[in-house]
Amino acid sequence: MSVHSASTPAAATRASVSLPRLRDMVARGEKVTMLTAYDATFARIIDDAGVDVLLVGDSLGNVIQGETSTLPVTLEHMAYHTQCVRQGRRSAWLVADMPFGSYEASPQQALASAVALMRAGAQMVKLEGAGPMVETxxxxxxxxxxxxxxxxxxxxxxxxxxxxxxxxxxDAAAAILKAEAAALAEAGADMIVLELVPSALARDITLAHPRMITIGIGAGAGTAGQVLVMHDLLGITSGKRPRFVRDFTRVAGTEADAPGLSIAQAVQAYVAAVKDGSFPDETQHGY
Known part of the structure; x- marks a missing residue:
């Protein structure tokens, strides 16, 4: 499949996604879709399929580099892949992960790393944790x-x-996560990923902080949006598939060996399912 063949008329005319536009979507109850991308070709396919946010995730350590964790990923790796995704981006908002070791030492270190990613094409940077990260x-x-x-x-x-x-x-662990979310919201975070938390807790955090766009992964349907790793969505991740993942290349009601959807169609199906609320399904994908 060529990049051109994934394009749609809607994709060609879609206005650029911005933070104000994402907030407007959330305010009117429209779910935000996010998907990882690591190169120009897939970035264009994903963008043309209507995904709102492209995430250059440090998950590239697992799915691109073959590592067992994200820890070996460097800032140079992230800047390179961010630049590649920027080349394929048409209108989606572009977020880049700040990798392990690139921001924890000090706010000044974080600033230098963020500048490198922004220069590579990121419009927003993502970092993990709260506590000392709040001031960062x-x-x-x-x-x-x-x-x-x-x-x-x-x-x-x-x-x-x-x-x-x-x-x-x-209850104690839930209270800590609620306090962390409140501190990050007060510090000015515009968006927050809630990963592998109970659905009810993710919904409570979402309702408590309407200005901060909550993006769930394994966090139920009550968040403002959803994110998946592209390889999980396409059913090509090795090993056991996490409970919160759905293979969108498979057509519901068909046998496992039946012809599946194309990559572009699978991403379009993901967008449609998140937007209409059918994914994630609380009974199948939540905790």
């Missing part, structure tokens, strides 16, 4: 850099968390 978020926002926060399961801290586990299951 404030430092970046005060200097005109839009920030997406990330709490719950934070892959860069997977060893400290004891593995890929649902976070915030008990």
């Amino acid at each position: 978020v404030r430092f970046l926002v005060e200097r005109g850099i839009p920030v997406c926060a990330h709490i719950g399961l934070t892959p860069q801290r997977v060893h400290a968390l004891g593995g890929f586990r649902v976070q915030g299951r008990d």
Whole structure:
């Protein structure tokens, strides 16, 4: 499939997505769609399929580099892939992950890393955690850099968390996540990814902070939007498929070996399912 063949008339005329536009979508109840992208070709296909936000995720460590975690990914890797995605982007909002070790030392280190990613084409940077990161978020926002926060399961801290586990299951842990979300919102984060948290908790955080756009992954249907790793959506991730993932290349009601959807059609199906509320399904994909 060529990049050109994935284009649609709607894609060619879609206005550029901006933060005000994303906020307007949330205010009128329209779900925000986010999907990872790592190169120009897939970025164009995903953008043309109508995805609102492209995320250059440090998940490239797993799905592109073949690593067992995101920890080996460097700032240079992220800047390179951000530049590639920028080349394929047509109108979607572009977010880039700040990789492990590129922002934790100080707000000044975070600023230098964020500048590198913005110069590569990012319109927003994403960092994991709260606590000392709250002041880093404030430092970046005060200097005109839009920030997406990330709490719950934070892959860069997977060893400290004891593995890929649902976070915030008990009352005490849920209270901590609520406090973290409130602190990040107060610091100026415009967006926040809630990963692997109970659906009810994600819904509570979303309702408590209407200005901060909540994006769920394994967090139920009550968030303002959803994100998936592109390879998961296409059913090509090796190993056990997480509960919150759906293979959108498969047509519902067909046998496993039946012809599936094209990449562009699968992404369009994802967009449609998030927008109409049929994905995620709480009984199948939530906790």
